[in-house]
Amino acid sequence: MIRVIALLMLPIAAQAQVAQGPANADFSPAFAEQTRAPALPASAISVTVFADGLDQPWGIAPLGRGQFLVTERAGNLRVLNADGGISRPVSGLPDVAARGQGGLLDVAVSPRFDSNRTIFWTYAKSVRGGVVTAAARGTLMADGRLTNVADIFVQSDPSRGARHFGSRIIPMDDGTVWITTGDRGAGDSGRLVQDINSTHGKVIRVNADGTVPADNPFVGRDGADQVWSLGHRNMQGAALGPGGLWTIEHGPRGGDELNQPQAGLNYGWPVVSYGINYRGSDVGDGAAREAGFEEPVYYWDPVIAPGGMMFYDGTYAPWQGDLLIGSLNPGGLVRLKFENGLVVGEERMLTDVGRIRDVEVLDDGAVLVLLDAGQILRVQPG
Structure with missing residues (x-):
């Protein structure tokens, strides 16, 4: 049952900055718009509970006709109906x-789902030597079964730890x-992140059948064929926006980054960072930037611990083109406004609902947000 739980106030005057506390590091940004953008006027939104009772939901994707696929981290894939009803687990997952x-x-979901019924997912996979991030595809049958299941990517260099899987697709x-x-939680000793022959801390690009696109930047260099960009810490958000792919990654203490990864470029981790290590020591040599490493479009210190994100392409005009990001810590929904590719405003919403894991913009202009606690909220702007 859908029930109203909140109605926020009408817009108020913009503040100097979003309230977020003192920075962990004393770095200066490379350009004025790179961090701590001016606070946007508060959005008028109404919030309802769309679904409840999920077990640690992680990802959501629209199936069409008001239905969605939702993952539960324990290993279940479910269909969410237009009325908020939740199906039994889909069978056939690895x-x-x-x-x-x-x-x-x-x-x-495949862009051609109506004709090929193909879906994709990422998951932690046990292999000899530890655990890796893997991606797979399969055919979703009308009766709730998956067939033709096959991995299209399996991360190299397994780790015995169970952290930092990244994992958007x-x-x-x-x-x-x-x-x-x-x-994979290696911290500032993670040498594999800077090794193009490893798939740790990378944006990966493959064909839907797992083969390698011929125009990938490192094709022909040993194990680097799948790599698009490198030097990333833990990318738990990715979205298509102006100019193509955008990603967002967890920093250590400070230094969460929004990037627009370009072919063959290096984004610096663990050599440079706008944050510091959790124990208070410097990352690498203590530099925020060095020649040869790309600057983030935007960074946060203190962190927002980003989850999934999506550019808003709905019907509410004041949000058009804005980026909506789920925050795990301190929690809530973060909205960024852009001009000429730079962030010119930031808003924090839903700061009392807890950890937001993923975001989905609906055709009617509303937004669904997944909470770690097991709920899906429907956010209606305006």
Whole structure:
């Protein structure tokens, strides 16, 4: 049953900055718009509970006709109906290593789903030597079964730890698929993140059948064929927006980053960071930037601990083109406004609902947000 739980106030005058506390590091931004943008006027939104009773939901994707696929980290994939009803688990998934931060993670639907019934997902997979991030595809049958299941990506260099799987997946109209990975919790000793022959801390690009696109930047360099960009810590958000792919990643203490990854470029982790280590020490040599590493479009210190995100393309004009980001810590929904590719305003919403894991914009202009606690909220702006 859908019930109203909140109606926020009408817009108020903009403040100097979003209230967020003191920074952990004393770095200066590379340009004025790179951090701590001016606070946007508060949005008028109404919030209802759309679904409840999920077990640690992680990813959501629209199926059409008001239905959605939702993953539960323990290993279940469910269909969410237009009335908020939740199906039994879809059968046919491969074994999932549900421990630590691992499990069944993101889910996405083929752009040609109506004709091919193909879906994609990412998950933690047990292999010899430890656990890896993997991505798979399958055919979703009308009776709730998956068939033709096959991995299209399996991360190299398994780790015995269970952290930083990254793990967003985006299938494209051209038949390629974006996959994000993390550094597997290696911290600032994570040398594999800077090694193009490893898939730790990389944006990965493969074809939908798992083969390698011929125009990938490192094709022909040993194990680097799948790599698009490198130097990322833990990308738990990815979305298509102006200019193509955008990603967002967890920093350590400070230094969460919004990037627009470009082919073959290096985004610096763990050599440079706008944050510091959790124990208070410097990351790398203590520099926020060095020659040869790309600057983030935007960063946060203190962190927002980003989850999923999506550019708003709904019907509410004041949000058009804005980026909506789920926050795990301190929690809530973060809205960024852009001008000429730079962030010119930030808003924090839903700051009392807890950890938001993923975001989905609906055709009617509303937004669904997934909460770690098991609810899905419907946010109606305006």
